[in-house]
Amino acid sequence: MTTKDSRAAGLASLASLVADETRAACLLALLDGRAWTAGELARHAGVAASTLSEHLGKLVAGRLLTEERQGRHRYVRLAGTRVAQLVEDLAAQLDPAEAVRPRTLREASAGSAMARGRTCYDHLAGRLGIAVTDALTERGLLRQDTGFALTDAGLEWFGSAGIPLDRRGRRPLARACLDWTERRPHLAGAAGAALCLHALDTGWCVRIGSERAVQVTPSGERALSELLGIEAAELR
Incomplete structure (x- = not known):
């Protein structure tokens, strides 16, 4: 049986x-x-x-x-975040070659904006999310060798940048989320959410259009350059 x-x-x-x-x-x-x-x-x-x-x-x-x-x-x-992770992970499995081509200039512009920078539920994604993740890693603030994890220096960096981290729940502090446009992982988890919320609250980034796209503002370019050494050209 x-x-x-x-x-x-x-x-x-x-x-x-x-x-x-x-x-x-x-x-x-x-x-x-x-x-x-x-x-x-x-x-x-x-x-x-x-x-x-x-x-x-x-x-x-x-x-x-x-x-x-x-x-x-x-x-x-x-x-919740688990559902968001499920949807984003499934979307990341799609073959970029099978993506529907934009039918209008407006659709093409929207797609370009989403690839440049967007929110993935409550954290940053697209080239913006990758640029931030790479900068954190290069400065020894984030480790990727055994999964994503903030270093002691990374915890100090969030504190000095005035970005509070919520460490009370079961949610991991740092988690890798596969970016469906860049095909590389960006920072998610409580740290990714805190950074995204801070970027929107301080005006480093603003939402544009009716989709998830976000755009880095001049003040955001200055802040990310001073805090993480990210060149403005990487954010445009």
């Missing part, structure tokens, strides 16, 4: 949730870490509101999304 692995049904159910283009589009959009209304996601996915509502119900029931209602609006967001 064959004994079935009890996890198999759960894994198959999880895979079926992602294996739909509309639901996948919603999950990718929500990697910006913000809450979206059902109407915003419907327009983004190019489907009717009634259709999108059915998909959101499945994602919420599958615990990939959480929801809350404010008046007439229904807001949804990713259910």
Whole structure:
């Protein structure tokens, strides 16, 4: 008699949730870490509101999304960092050669902006995220030889830069996240989240467009140059 692995049904159910283009589009959009209304996601996915509502119900029931209602609006967001990691890791497995070519100049510009710098749920990604990760590593603040880990000097650097680290939860302080445009790991975890939040709060970076793209401001260029020696040309 064959004994079935009890996890198999759960894994198959999880895979079926992602294996739909509309639901996948919603999950990718929500990697910006913000809450979206059902109407915003419907327009983004190019489907009717009634259709999108059915998909959101499945994602919420599958615990990939959480929801809350404010008046007439229904807001949804990713259910946490583990879900964000799952979506980003799956996206990183895509073959760049199979990516859909932009149909308009606007799509091409948006794609270029996303590749230059974006948020990956709550940390920095794209060339910006890689530049920061490389700079931290080159200065001995971050180790990558046995997985990502902040060094003692790295912990001191975050403190001296005025970037508080939340070390209370189970979330790892530093984690490697494979960047789907650069095909290299960038810094995630509590340290990556703290750095991204600080960059947005201080105006080092600003969000642009309706996607996850971010742009480094002149003050951000100066700060990253002074703190990490990153040349402005790497950030543009």
